[in-house]
Amino acid sequence: MRRTPKDNTDSARRITRRGLMLGGMQLGFATVLGMRMRYMQIDQGEEFRLLAEENRINVRLIPPARGQIFDRKGVVIAANTPAYRITVVREDAGDLDDTLARLAELVDLDPGEVERAVAEMRRSAPFLPIAVADQVSWEAVSRVAANAPALPGVNPEVGLSRHYPHGEIFAHVVGYVQPVSESDLARYEDPDPVLRIPRFQFGKIGVETKYEDILRGRAGSKRVEVNAAGRIMRELDRREGEAGADLQLSVDSDLQDYIHARLGDESASVVVMDLEHGDLKAMVSAPGYDPNKFVRGISYDDYGALQADERAPLVSKTVQGFYPPGSCFKMVTALAALEAGVTGPGNTVWCPGHLKVGSRRFHCWKRAGHGHMNVEDALMQSCDVYFYEIALRVGIDQIAEMGRKLGLGMAHDVPMSAVGEGIMPDKAWKRERWGQEWRIGDTVNCSIGQGDVLTSPLQLAVMAARLATGRTISPRLVKSIDGVEEPSRGGEPLDIDPTHLRWMQKAMFDVSNSTRGTAYRSRIEAEEMRMAGKTGTSQVRNITAAERARGVTRNEDLPWKRRDHGLFVNFAPYDNPRIAVATIVEHGGGGSSAAAPIARDVTLQALYEGDPPLEAYPSADRGQIEELQKRLRERRSMPLASGTSRA
Template identity: 70%
Template sequence: MRRTPRDSAESVRKISRRGLILGGAQLGFAGILGLRMRFMQVDQADEFRLLAEENRINIRLIPPSRGQIFDRNGVVIAENAPSYRITMVREDAGNVEDVIARLSTLVELDEDELNRALTEMDRSAPFLPITVADRVSWEDISRVAVNAPALPGVTPEVGLSRFYPHHETFAHVVGYVGPVSERDLARYEDPEPVLRIPRFQIGKVGVEAKYEEQLRGDAGAKRVEVNAVGRVMRELDRREGDAGTDIQLTLDSGLQEYCKARLGQESASCVVMDLEHGDILAIASSPSYDPNKFVRGISVADYSVLRDNNHRPLASKTVQDAYPPGSTFKMICALAALESGIMSADDTAYCPGHLEVGSRRFHCWKRAGHGWVNLEESIRESCDVYYYELALKVGIERIAEMARRLGLGEAPDVPMSAVTAGLVPDKEWKLRERGASWLIGDSVNASIGQGFVLSSPLQQAIMTARIATGRNIGPRLVKRIDGVDTPSRGGESMGMNENHLRQVRKAMHAVSNNRRGTGYRSRIVSEGYEMAGKSGTSQVRNQVVRNEDVPWEQRDHALFVNFAPYNNPRIAVSVVVEHGGGGSAAAAPINRDVTLQALYGGTPPLEAYPSADRSRIKAQQERFAREREERLSNASSRA
């Protein structure tokens, strides 16, 4: 059927209208696309340029140099030593097993460390360097460098690692560093990125841990160009970080070494405090350990040896352990009685060798008794019955108050790990902690430093320092931080009656200088250097059995404290020998020798010792000199 001209014209109009609509839509879409392209290429050009640059350039952290630790005289205690290591890149090595076999003919490879490296290679990208041998010698590095063509993918590198040149001497004070663990990271809400650097080291215990943030420093950064798969192509620039803060301790390295040598193989501890600023001149625990073994992660075998030793070399006995103070607590009881006005120094008590309290008999260490004794005689000869009766008159509350004034019962403020507060018991404490009422027998036991009373060797030194000076002396272990002195801990007056303190000091002088004193055999005979001390023996069992007849672990602890010189006190010293027996026999000789070493600033003359001791002391000094030379030689070779 033929279409009319009118129908044809109508069809053309419809097609033209649709074409215009479609063409308009296409032009509109093209316009929008053009505007979007202009927005992205012009208005957002800087943003996309930055994103592209970030895909090409990476920012990588540079570990900061850790601050060093020095003794009071500037001797390095903890430093950063060059550490040589050998790394391998898996993709460059090709056949890893063959390369390692060739490398093992040049360098002795630790099997455990090698297995760890191979495991790390399997988990890491093939272009990342993995350490296969750490802390190797310069000779090993040289051999690897010379044979580099035969060792594809192997690179000798040098870095910095913590090193403790004195090895065991400062281990319990300074502590050690080690690789960051998941447990370490968990302690921070938002860990710093530097802590995630592989094998980055942080302080684990001791001063290294307590001053971690100051010692750590601030990380640097470098910009490196990488390709699409993250391989480093070149380094563009670098900004070195800020080294950590240097810290100077109050310790004297020479005196610390002597204390360590004098304690020998005993399970023992020693603290020496300066009485002007409260500086800790020496704080030694024996036996000790080499902190260098912990820096890269100690082996299971080495750790087992330390853990299973019954002398507990890992324990910081000076601050971590608390012992019954024994008869050294008698000065506290005496001062509590004098300050309360309940008794005077001239008041006497009769000691028949025991005291009946209720249905129980409390014995004096001298079974025959001391007879009539006053305060000076009771301290000089360490009469127990005198203090049994004194405690019944004074009461535990006054005794506990005096103990706290003299530094017991609170943790000393020192940057060491696991610092104990000890224990000063009273009626409220027993009711709260034991759910029982305080008994008269508890006061009797406490009067001679037994029962519930506990104190650390550092607390014993603080107690002695406060008695010697009448000031509220506190311990200071850090002398300077970044060259700036820390505040003195010399303390203000405790407000105690000076005459009462003088009477106790006089009694302590008699302990060491009167023929009837318990510490007379370990006296100092040099004029002007005499010491005033007090022995203590703390029981670890209830049975009355001689120490020689029981195993070592059941023997009494031996204690001795002193200050010196008597007429012009400069230092206070405390010594504890675990399971050493009597304080006057085991701890007093060590205490006297350490005191002389501190007062003379080195080896004292033989004339400072009683004539009966001089041949033994001379042999001891010669042996220590030989051992010191051997230590220096060994330290040099180990370094």
């Protein structure tokens, strides 16, 4: 059918309208698209640029260098050493199992450590580097670096790790660090981000934990550019952190080392205290342990052996060990009686070898008795009956008050773990603790440092220091922080009659220097170094009437755990006191035989700041002492458990 001109005109008109509509729609779409592109590129360009930058740039924390710990002479006792490790970033590693399998072909991986690392990756942020191998060799690091293209997300790193060059010598004082645990994080409401870095080292016990916030420092950060495989291409910028503060302790590493060697295989403790500022020049607990094993991760076998050892090497006996002080407590009882006016230097007590209280007999260590005793003679010869009698006159409450004045029954402020108070009992304590009234027999027992009285070696050292100086001297373990001296703890005058203190000092001098004194065999011969002291024997078992009748069993004939503790407290030189010493030998027997000889040797070593001349010892002992000094020099030159020489 033929189209008319009119039909052609109408058709052309319709086509034109449709074309205009289609073109308008295309133009509108292009306009909207252009506006959207402008919005994204110009108005929102900065935001999208940052999003793209985050895909290309990672920000990582830089662990700070931990503050070091030094002794009083500047010898490093807790150091930082370079340590190589291999880390894996989970989000960059791709197939994690495949990557770890290839890594295992280059580096010896401990299956247990790998399992731990994988578990840590699962619960940590995917961008955090997790160590799968620590303390690796430089050769292993080189192999990993050479095969980097085949190991996505794997990075060899060098960091700092804690090292204790003196091993067991300072283990109980300084403590050790270990990787941060969930319980460590729970100590903080808002934990420092650096604590969330896997395997970050954190103070666990001792000075390391008490000064954790000061030693840790502040983390730095770095921005690194990574490629599509997660491999670090370059470091863009770095903000250095702030190293932790250095600590200087009051302890002397040479003296500490000597005491460890002198104690040998004993289960014992020695505290040496300076009498000017209260500085703790030595705090030794034996046996010890190697803290470096804990830093690297101690094995179950090694830890089990430490726990099973009956001499308790993990316990810091200087502040955690509590013992009946035995006769070392008698100065407390004597001063309480003197201050109360119930006895005086001219008053005597008759000692027939026992005191009957009610239906019970309380025995003196000397079965035949001492006869008439005044306060100085009773201390010098350690007569028990004298102190039974004067304790009944003065009462337990005043004895306890005197004990606290001299530093017993309180937790002294030293930055060590589990510093305890011990027990300085009185009537109120027994009612609160046991719900019972105090009995007269309790007073008799406590008068000679038995019964409920419990003291630590640190407390006994403080007691000796206060008796020597007449001041409320307190112990100081941290000497300075980043070079700034800590306040002296020399103390103020004690609220005790100085005359009474002088009587105690003279009686303690006689203990060590009178032929009738219980520590005469362990005297110091050098006149300018002579010491004043007091022996103590702490019973760990009850002696029955039947045993007394047939003869008390000697300590050396008993199993080790049933033997008495030997104690000795002293200060020196007598004319111008410079140091106080407390010595406890667990299950060592009598204080005069077990503790006094050690205390004498330690005192001389501290005063002379090295091996004393043989002339400082009694002439009859010099050959034996010369041989002992030789053995100790050989022992101190031997490598420690950590592989470091003591010298």
